[in-house]
Amino acid sequence: MKGKLKAFWSLLFGDSVRAFGVVSLVFLASLAIAPSKNYFSEWRHYQRGYLKMVRNRADAVTLQRHFQGGIQQIWLPEIGVVDRCESCHVGLKESSLANVSLQPYRNHPVIPHKLGEFGCTICHRGQGAATTVSEAHNSTLAWEQPVLPAKYVESSCGTCHRGPVPGTPRLNEGRRLLASYGCVNCHTIKLADGATMKPTDNPPSLSHIADKTSREWIYAWLKDPQAYATTATMPNFKLSDDDARDISAFLMANSTPISGDTLAISAKPSSDPTAGASLYGESFCASCHAVQNAAGNVVGGDVGPELTRVGSKVKPEWLQAWLRNPRIYNDGTPMPHYRFNDGQIATLSGFLLAKTDSDLLANVHLDPSTPQQVAHGKRLVSDYGCASCHEIAGIKKPDNFAPELSRIGSKPITQILFLAGMPHTLPDYIAGKIKQPRAFTTGLKMPQFTLTQTQIDDITTALLSLNDRANSLPPSMTVAAPSESNYQPAGQAGKLIHDMACMTCHRINGHGGDMAPDLSWEGSSVQRQWLTAFLKNPNTLRPALIRRMPKFNLTDSEVNQLSDYILAVYQSPTVDRDSMPLSGYPAGQVELGKQLFYGKYSCQACHIVDSNTDKGYIGPTLTQVGSRLTAAWIFQWLKDPQALRAGTIEPNRAMSDEDARAITAFLMSQKGGKQQEAAKK
Amino acid sequence: MKLPSGILVLTVLSFATSCARKPASISALQPTAYGNAIVESSGDKQVAQIGATLHDPVVVQVNDDKGNAVTGALVEFSAASGVVFDPVSALTDSSGQVTTNVSLGGMSGRYELTASTFDKSHKPIEVKINETALGYQQTLGRQLNEKYCERCHNPESTVERVSNYDNLAVKPHPFNEGGTLNKFTDADLTAIISYGGPALNKSALMPAWGNTLSKAEIQGLIAYIRAVSDPPLHGSEATFKSN
Incomplete structure (x- = not known):
């Protein structure tokens, strides 16, 4: 054995020449390791695969000519991008490869940016400098940023774009949910532009809650808010029976009355469900409030709370006072002051109070509270941060x-402490935490929200956009959010507009809701006679809309005050309302306008002028437009609708002045006989 | 003596592990019945963003040779990598159906899902279900469609949107009418959207949008129209099938 070894040794290193030769060979072989590693690298493998795939295509020559071998790199020193992804993703810029399903050869889908301008990792994360799949895509010891799953990729748009972006519904919705589910009541979110994200959920004050509801309802609500209203955004704190008992005890004991927010019932709630339903419908309560129908679908708006079981919640005397004037209980409520009369209050309160659920409070039996319970309840309210959202x-x-x-x-x-079995990535952690916060730690304060998987994905997307890069970008690279205005109308008319909560639905000067038309330039657009008649008795302008202006029972002096203010203040700088006459256009011009309306521009696709023949159901009905709008407004509107109301869906037809003038003349001739007679009286 | 006993221990151990692994490697679900056919009940031809969970679950039904629903048949779902099923396999319920929630993969295009079961002779039978994932451009197009187009082009009304389709003297084409719309080239569609129906000798009820929508928006709309067309326009998009 030993002899054999010795012979082998002397074979290799027996004399100096032999030893030199052998050592040289060993060195040569080890030197060859590096080039061969390079030769057999993954990216070469993928590049060869690409050429093989391309060879049989009709556009092979073009693709081969575009192909560049070797490591490909996008280097953008200003934003710290060194991306070599194109070394394997060879066809990213080849639009003809859109129908290729084999990765990494697909072309990049169309986006509004050039790949060379931003690189890859700005949007997709991952390790740009890496040249192997696992290092580029997965997290490694040296680099913990894995590639972002595609469903969250819109978060990267949000890194630079601070406001809503077209084409990124998930990011936009996620940001909206962060504000509307009240996430930012507890979690501070400072945006990269220095602003702090503001909540939009408007949770009610609990300081006077005993006027409004019973302790039993509070208890049931605390135990399971969604049992009362499936659309409730209030999360479930998973309180024990005792804790819910004590919090309800504290809230009732802590509540102070407001004078006038409950009324000795002046009108007995009516039991006529038909009259109630029709008043509920006429008042367009459903524009803001939802009700679950027999089929289980929740139908209606989400501005106000769901009313499916409201009869099991509110005290009748509070409800009647609220319907009479909601501003006494809550001055800032988005609910309008409807100026209902006693009979209407009786009808509507009776209709709402009948919306009960006998199961809701059936098993709630609370003994009178003790001081200990109240004290414990107060501690729980502090511990759970109830006052982060609610005024108490x-x-x-x-x-x-x-x-x-x-x-x-x-x-x-x-x-991050991950749950067992959970993938160790940031998006999985965030989504998991939103889905089931208390799975991470028992006794965690964060409550259980009721969110769909899509909503969780949306919120996760919005949260991922709040990152270090967003805070370190040069200002030239960011796109600011549209600035939010705090416009409030002034004076007596301003008080009326506040009282009727006009801006819950209407937007004025950049502030307000989006349910109804923007009124910023209403004064240039409408005729006074029409405006006063409409405010008194709003009729339907857009037959296809289910949300319409309700009737507010305004007095004549209130109507005049509002009309004066609107006509004087809400004027467009580009429309001089008196520059064109309201009538007296030559018959020839009117006839030409009619031909253009029905022929070249085919406006009847969306509008009705002659209700016997036209059926267009999208834009406002124009049967009496000559009594409603000013000619100057119609003319400017026809020329460029978006200039007068950004985002309106009426297409800009680039009309000549002559065409626009003729159609204006035709439309101004539509005075709507009957209604005009009525308006004159 | 030592060697044989070692071998014995090894044999026993390997046997034990293979036994222990057996139930795990086969699906935990054991079918109690077998069908002759599998059909799609609902959830086919949905459209969602990449990576998104489809709005409606996919429901398939297993039937016997007489067309009656079979309870307790095992249905397994498969698709290209990236598609997630919840659950990925299940036994049919009392109405012969299996319901699964589907999240699409991360690339835009058509996804072909496969739902399969076995008949009595353990021969696989399957049904294909097609869904569409939208990328950025198609998503932009979908948003524009909801705002500008579908009030006329979609004959179905919803609670929030009354369709204008029936009011039009000349009916517009719903965007999923691939049989018709696939005959238009991208240039045709760009012309008709930009300059209105008369640009292609079509009805003037279709207005010109070229001054309202940007070039990129019109391209987005066309991408969306191609993405939802049924049947698909050949070669316009990738199709991801189960491997």
Whole structure:
């Protein structure tokens, strides 16, 4: 054995020449390792695969000519991008490869940016400098940023785009949900532009809650808000029976009455369901409030609370006072002051109070509360941060109640405690935490929200956009959010507009809702006679809309005050309402306008002028438009609708002045006989 | 003596592990019945963003040779990588159906899902279900469609949107009418959207949108129209099938 070894040794290193030769060979072989590793690298493998795939295509020559071998790199030093992804993703810029399903050879789908301008990792994350699949896509010891799953990729749009972006519904919706589900009541989110994200959920004050509802209802609500209303955004705190008992005890004991927010019932709630339903319909309550129908579908708006079981919640005397004038209980409510008369209040309150659910409070039996329970309830209210969302007399809104989320999209994975079996990635953690917060730690304060998987994905997308890069971008690269205005109309008319909550639906000067037309330039657009008649008795302009202007029972002096204000203040700088006459256009011009209306421009596709023949159901009915709008407004509108109302769906037809003038003349001739007679009286 | 006993221990161990693994490698579900046919009940031809969970679940039904629903048949779903089924396999319920929630993959295009079961002789039978995932451009087009187009082009009304389709003297083409719309080239569609129906000798009820929509928006609309067309326009998009 030993002899054999010795012979082998002397064979290799027996003399110096032999030893030199052998050592040289060993060195040569080890030197060859590096080039061969390079030769057999993944990216070469993929490039060869690409050429093989391309060879049989009709456009092979073009694709081969575009192909560049070797490591491909996008280098953008200003934004720290060194991306070599194109070394394997060879066909990213080849639009003819859109129908290729084999990766990594697909072309990049069309986006509004050039790939060379931003690189890949700005949007997709991952390790740009890596040249192997696993290092580029997955997290490694040296680099913990894996590629972002495609469903969250819109978060990267949000890194630079601070406002809503067209084509990214998930990001936009996620940001909206963060505000409307009240996430930002507890979690501070400082945006990269220095602003703080504001909640839009408007949770009610609890300081006077005993006027409004019973302790039993509060208990049932606390135990399971969605059992009362499936659309409730209030999360479930998973309280024990005792804790819910004590919190309800504290809230009732802490509540102070407001004078006038409950009324000795002046009119007995009516039991006529037909009259109630028709008044509910006429008042367009469903524009803001939803009700679950027999089929289980929740139908209606989401501005106000769902009313499916409201009869099991509110005290009749509070409801009647609320319907009479909601501003006494809550001055800032989006609910209009309808000026209902006693009979209407009786009808509507009776209709709403009949919306009960006998199961809701059937098993709630609470003994009178003890001081200990009230004290314990107060402690729980502080512990759970109830005052982060709700105003509660005597309890201060806590600052930074929950962890700040301003840079959650860059949270290092090393700082995260994952659940067993969960993939160790940031998006999975965020989505998991939103889905079931208390699965992570027992006793965690974050409650259980009722969200669909899509909503969870949306919120996760919005949170991932709050990252280090968003906070370190040069200002030239960011796109600011449209600035939010705080416009409030002034004076007596301003008080009326506040009282009727006009801006819950209408937008004026950049502030307000989007349910009804923007009124910023209403004064240039309408005729006074029409406006006063409409405010008194709003009729239907757009037959296809289910949300319409309700009747507010305004007095004549209120109508005049509002009309004066609208006509004087809400004027467009580009439309001089008196520059064109309201009538007296030559018959020839009117006839030409009619031909253009029905022929060249075929406006009847969307509008009705002659209700016997036209059926267009999209735009406003124009049967009496000559009594409603000013000629100057119609003319400017025909020339460029979007200039007068951004985002309106009426197409800009680039009309000549002559065409626009003729159609204006035709439309101004539509005075709507009957209605005009009525208006004159 | 030592060697044989070692071998014995090894044999026993390997046997034990293979036994232990057996139930795990086969699906935990054991069919109690077998069908002769599998059909799609609902959830076919949906459109969603990449990676999104489809709005409606996919429901398939297993029937016997007489067309009656079979309870307890095993249905397994498969698709290209990236598609997630919840659940991925299940036994048919009392009405012979299996319901699964589907999240599409991360690339835009058509996804062909396969639902399969076995007949009595353990021969696989399957049904294909097609869904569409929208990328950025198609999503932009979908948003524009909802705002500008579908009030006339979609004959179905919803609670929020009354269709204008029936009011039009010349009926517009619903965007999924691939049989008709696939005959138009991208240039044709660009012309008709930009300059209105008369650009292609069609009805003037279709107005010109070229001054209202940008070039990119019109391209987005066309991408969306191609994405929802049924049958698909050949070669316009990738199709991802189960491997």
